[in-house]
Structure formats: C-alpha cells, structure tokens
Amino acid sequence: MIKALGVKLRLEDVSVVRKGRALLDHLSITLESGQLLSLVGPNGAGKTTLLRAALGLLRATSGSIWLGDANVQELAPKQRAARVAWLPQHSSAAEELSALDLVMAARFRFDEAFAKTEHEARRALQRVGAGDAAERALGTLSGGERQRVALAGLLAQAAPILLVDEPANHLDPAQQIDIYRLLGELWREGASIALVTHDVNLLRHLGNADQVRVAGVAQGKLRFECPLTAPQLPERLGALFGVTMHELTLGGQRVLLPERNS
Amino acid sequence: MKGRVGIFVGVSLLLAVLSLWMGPSFVGETRDFVLFELRLPRLLVGALVGATLSISGAAFQAVFNNALATPSTVGTTAGATLGALLALAFDVGGGVLGVSLLTAAAFGGALVTTLLVSGLAASGRLSKNDVLLAGIAVTLAASALASGVQFASDARALVAAAQWSLGQLPQVGYRGVFLIGPFAAVTLVGLLALGRPLQNLALGEDLAQAQGVNVTRLRFLVLLVASLGVAACVAWCGPIAFVGLIVPHVVRLLIGPKLRTLLPLSFIGGAAFLVMCDGIARVVLQGRELPVGVITAALGAPTLVFLVSRARRG
Numbered sequence: 001m002i003k004a005l006g007v008k009l010r011l012e013d014v015s016v017v018r019k020g021r022a023l024l025d026h027l028s029i030t031l032e033s034g035q036l037l038s039l040v041g042p043n044g045a046g047k048t049t050l051l052r053a054a055l056g057l058l059r060a061t062s063g064s065i066w067l068g069d070a071n072v073q074e075l076a077p078k079q080r081a082a083r084v085a086w087l088p089q090h091s092s093a094a095e096e097l098s099a100l101d102l103v104m105a106a107r108f109r110f111d112e113a114f115a116k117t118e119h120e121a122r123r124a125l126q127r128v129g130a131g132d133a134a135e136r137a138l139g140t141l142s143g144g145e146r147q148r149v150a151l152a153g154l155l156a157q158a159a160p161i162l163l164v165d166e167p168a169n170h171l172d173p174a175q176q177i178d179i180y181r182l183l184g185e186l187w188r189e190g191a192s193i194a195l196v197t198h199d200v201n202l203l204r205h206l207g208n209a210d211q212v213r214v215a216g217v218a219q220g221k222l223r224f225e226c227p228l229t230a231p232q233l234p235e236r237l238g239a240l241f242g243v244t245m246h247e248l249t250l251g252g253q254r255v256l257l258p259e260r261n262s
Numbered sequence: 263m264k265g266r267v268g269i270f271v272g273v274s275l276l277l278a279v280l281s282l283w284m285g286p287s288f289v290g291e292t293r294d295f296v297l298f299e300l301r302l303p304r305l306l307v308g309a310l311v312g313a314t315l316s317i318s319g320a321a322f323q324a325v326f327n328n329a330l331a332t333p334s335t336v337g338t339t340a341g342a343t344l345g346a347l348l349a350l351a352f353d354v355g356g357g358v359l360g361v362s363l364l365t366a367a368a369f370g371g372a373l374v375t376t377l378l379v380s381g382l383a384a385s386g387r388l389s390k391n392d393v394l395l396a397g398i399a400v401t402l403a404a405s406a407l408a409s410g411v412q413f414a415s416d417a418r419a420l421v422a423a424a425q426w427s428l429g430q431l432p433q434v435g436y437r438g439v440f441l442i443g444p445f446a447a448v449t450l451v452g453l454l455a456l457g458r459p460l461q462n463l464a465l466g467e468d469l470a471q472a473q474g475v476n477v478t479r480l481r482f483l484v485l486l487v488a489s490l491g492v493a494a495c496v497a498w499c500g501p502i503a504f505v506g507l508i509v510p511h512v513v514r515l516l517i518g519p520k521l522r523t524l525l526p527l528s529f530i531g532g533a534a535f536l537v538m539c540d541g542i543a544r545v546v547l548q549g550r551e552l553p554v555g556v557i558t559a560a561l562g563a564p565t566l567v568f569l570v571s572r573a574r575r576g
Binding site: 052055056057076077078080081082084085086088091092093094096097098101102105106108109157 | 466472476
C-alpha cells in the first residue's frame with residue numbers, strides 16, 4: 001500500500017523559537033528513504049515540535065525543512081499530505097464518529113469517488129486487523145483498537161513518510177507489542193518512519209533491530225544518532241535522560257533498565 | 263441507518279406539505295388564491311430560510327468545533343438588527359433594487375459584521391476560539407450600537423423594531439422566493455461542497471491540516487458562504503431564533519454526526535421545521551398570527567432537551 005518513492009525528510013539547521021524559548025535549536029537531521037529513525041529524549045526535548053515542523057503545522061524560525069526536493073512551506077496542503085502522514089500523540093477526534101469515518105477522512109488528498117474512498121478505508125482497516133471495528137464508534141473502542149484504527153488512517157493516506165508520535169502510550173503490554181510489530185511490518189513494506197518514544201526497549205519488537213536508528217534529542221538539539229544495536233547507546237541514553245542505564249540480555253537481545261542517579 | 267434517513271426525509275416532506283393546509287380554511291376561489299398565491303410562496307420562503315439557517319448552523323458547529331455555535335455566531339444577526347434599527351430610526355422609506363430600504367439596510371449591516379469576522383479568520387493568525395471571540399465581540403458592539411439607536415428613536419420606531427426582532431415570514435407572494443433564492447442557493451450548494459474537508463476538521467484541526475486540508479481557507483469559505491445566505495434570510499424575515507442551533511442537534515441525535523448526512527439532513531429538516539412552525543403560528547391564535555420566531559423557540563427548546571436527555575440515558 002505504501003511505496004518507497006525515494007522521498008527523504010531533511011531538516012537543515014532548523015530553529016523554532018516561541019516566546020523567547022528555543023524549542024528546536026539549530027537542529028539538522030535526515031530520515032532517509034526506507035529508514036526507521038526513533039526519536040528519543042526527555043519530556044519537552046522538542047521531539048513533537050520536530051514532527052510538527054516537518055508537517056508544516058508550525059513554521060521554523062530559521063533553517064529549512066525538505067520533503068524530497070520540496071520545501072515544506074512551499075508545498076500545497078494536499079501535496080504535503082501526499083508525502084508525509086502523521087499519527088498524533090493525542091487524538092481529538094469526535095467520539096461518535098465511526099472507525100470507518102476516521103479512516104475515510106485520511107483519503108482527503110485523493111480526488112476519487114466515494115466508493116473508492118470507502119473501499120480503500122476498509123482495506124486499510126483490514127490490513128491492521130481492525131476490519132470488524134469499521135462501523136463502531138471511536139468512543140467504544142479500546143485503546144489498542146483505537147491505535148490500530150489510527151494506523152489504518154496513516155495507511156489510507158498512503159504517504160511514503162510516516163511520523164508517529166508515542167504510538168504505544170497508555171496501552172497495555174500486549175497491545176504495545178502488537179502496535180510496534182505492525183509498525184515494523186509497514187517499515188519492511190517500504191515506509192520511512194520517524195517514531196517518537198520514551199521506551200527504547202519497545203523498539204526490538206519492530207524486528208530488524210540492527211537497522212533501526214536512534215536519535216537522542218534534548219533541549220531542542222540533536223545529541224547523538226546511532227544504530228539501536230550500537231554498544232555505546234546505553235551510556236548515551238543515560239546521559240540524555242540523566243539516569244544510569246543498565247544492560248540486560250534477554251534471548252540474545254539487549255534490554256535497558258534505567259536507575260536514578262543517586 | 264439508511265432506514266432512519268428515509269424516515270427522516272419522509273416525515274420532513276410530509277410535515278412541510280401538510281403545513282400548506284394549516285390555517286383558516288377557505289372555500290371556492292378564495293381557497294385557490296390563499297393556497298397558491300399566499301401559502302405556497304410563504305412555504306417556499308420558509309423552506310429556504312429554514313434550510314439556510316440549519317445547514318449554516320451545522321457547518322458553524324463543525325468549523326468552530328462548538329455545539330453552541332449558531333448562524334449568528336459571527337455577528338450576522340446583530341449586524342442585520344443594527345441596520346434595520348437605523349433604517350427605522352431615520353424613518354427611511356422607499357427602496358433599492360426592489361426591496362425596502364429596511365431590508366437593504368439589514369442586509370448591509372449583516373454583511374459588514376460578517377465580513378469583519380471572516381476577514382479576521384482569513385488572516386490565519388487566529389485560532390478558532392479567537393474567531394469565535396471576535397464574533398461575540400462584534401455581536402456585542404453591534405447590539406450596543408443598536409441600543410443607542412433605540413434610545414434615540416421615537417415610540418413608533420420602537421414598536422416596529424420590536425416587531426422586526428421577533429422574526430416573521432412576510433406575506434408577499436413570490437418576490438421573497440426570488441430575492442432569497444440566489445443567496446440561499448450559494449449557501450446550500452457551497453456548504454454541501456465543503457462537507458468533506460469539514461469532516462476532516464472533526465478529527466482535530468492539526469490532523470485535518472496534516473491530511474491536506476487548508477484549515478484557514480476552509481474556515482474563511484464556510485463563514486463567507488454561510489453568511490451570505492443567512493444575511494439574506496435575516497434581512498428578509500428578521501432574526502428567527504433557535505432553528506440553526508436546534509435542527510443540526512436533532513439530526514445528530516437521531517441520525518448521527520457524520521457531515522455527509524448531517525449537512526443535507528439539516529437542510530431538509532430545517533426547511534420542514536420552519537414551515538411547520540409557521541403553520542402552527544397561523545392557527546394558534548384565533549384571527550391573528552403569532553411571529554414564527556416565537557413558535558420555533560417554544561417548540562425547539564423542549565424538543566432538544568427531550569432528545570438530549572434520551573440520548574444520555576442511552
């Protein structure tokens with residue numbers, strides 16, 4: 001459903017200053033086509049701001065943001081929606097809407113017949129295993145089901161770049177793993193994904209851990225970028241969050257356990 | 263779902279047609295005259311006004327994501343009232359382009375306030391709540407000016423102003439249909455065409471924008487397109503309370519919140535509701551008519567309370 005179109009997301013020396021405070025501070029980062037880049041960092045580090053700037057929802061004070069060869073600010077809204085889709089951290093969708101309504105709305109950028117929109121939306125819901133929820137009101141869905149439906153919306157928009165903000169927040173462990181597995185599948189199907197999270201341990205459920213990249217952000221600055229499997233990651237994460245990261249090995253994979261510095 | 267929509271449309275059409283026979287009965291030649299030269303044009307005007315106010319209410323509730331938004335939220339009614347009161351106070355007679363100066367002044371007043379608020383929305387620097395506040399501020403300012411005008415008016419103008427502000431479908435043959443028709447058509451067609459992006463707004467403004475909706479432009483277009491029709495309706499009939507607030511809520515409670523059905527059904531339901539209220543206004547008092555605005559409020563408010571309490575109980 002999503003095809004890698006060779007579109008990469010590039011932020012060049014981007015600053016976002018609001019009320020005298022730099023939310024992003026001369027930050028440069030690139031999401032290559034087909035890459036999965038996990039953005040980690042403490043609360044208020046600027047991760048969500050970075051995603052919102054990349055979506056054109058807020059204007060960078062300086063620097064430039066590129067979607068492929070086009071500057072984000074110069075793209076028409078529908079052109080931008082054809083390149084990048086967003087799963088926000090908090091949904092403010094009306095509770096009475098059905099799952100199908102929500103996913104169909106994501107097809108806005110296409111000029112197509114109603115029947116085609118509905119067909120594509122149902123296909124996307126089936127793809128994420130939420131085909132049965134199509135007619136149900138959002139307010140009656142569980143947290144995990146809602147995230148699946150939101151992911152179906154991302155699929156329905158069919159943009160090559162997906163910006164996903166804390167997709168497993170408030171979910172129980174089984175649902176968290178399911179959502180990460182699903183994201184991993186979309187990635188292997190060709191999507192480029194920027195994924196904001198606090199919990200690097202969840203990233204191993206994506207699969208292909210050696211190809212997942214981790215970018216540490218704090219105070220609006222990029223502090224490091226390295227593979228998930230890099231030996232120096234625990235130390236860097238510890239410095240980023242101001243904790244000590246202990247390493248455990250579980251089934252051949254590294255798990256990190258934070259402890260407060262005394 | 264499909265069945266419910268069918269029943270809603272059927273009942274609406276039935277009520278609208280039935281209202282033609284509500285009122286004092288006549289026989290023979292007078293009967294045909296009353297039906298086709300008086301009641302039918304009045305029914306058509308009522309349908310246009312009810313449809314315009316209701317679909318605009320539904321669109322404003324969506325664009326402001328606020329259940330209390332009405333077609334007058336952006337100051338349309340207050341501007342029309344100010345214009346009308348000015349015309350009455352200065353006792354201007356005559357007319358322009360086939361309408362009385364009173365109507366023309368009300369239309370002008372409505373356009374001024376509406377364009378002021380829509381212009382602010384078009385700048386793109388204001389959030390939806392800022393636009394809502396601007397609408398309230400413009401409404402209060404226009405109302406204050408209107409009070410000032412009333413203070414300076416004589417008794418005859420005051421009575422006429424009170425009558426105007428009750429809202430009434432005037433008895434003037436087919437002229438009203440031709441005058442309101444084009445404006446109402448712009449509103450109805452325009453808002454139906456904007457249903458799709460308005461639906462995206464229900465997911466949240468930011469997500470809608472990420473999905474490709476130009477939210478600033480959408481807000482401006484909705485305000486402009488809706489207010490043209492509403493201004494024409496209010497100028498012609500005076501402010502008719504409650505229709506634009508209540509009908510969309512009733513449709514939402516009976517059928518659902520999806521704009522694809524909400525907008526067209528508000529249109530049909532609003533038309534039926536207003537002509538039915540007008541029919542009741544003709545028969546409730548012996549020998550004289552009540553202003554239809556009194557009936558819409560008296561009938562609409564309890565209906566809404568009943569439906570809301572039923573929906574809450576599930």
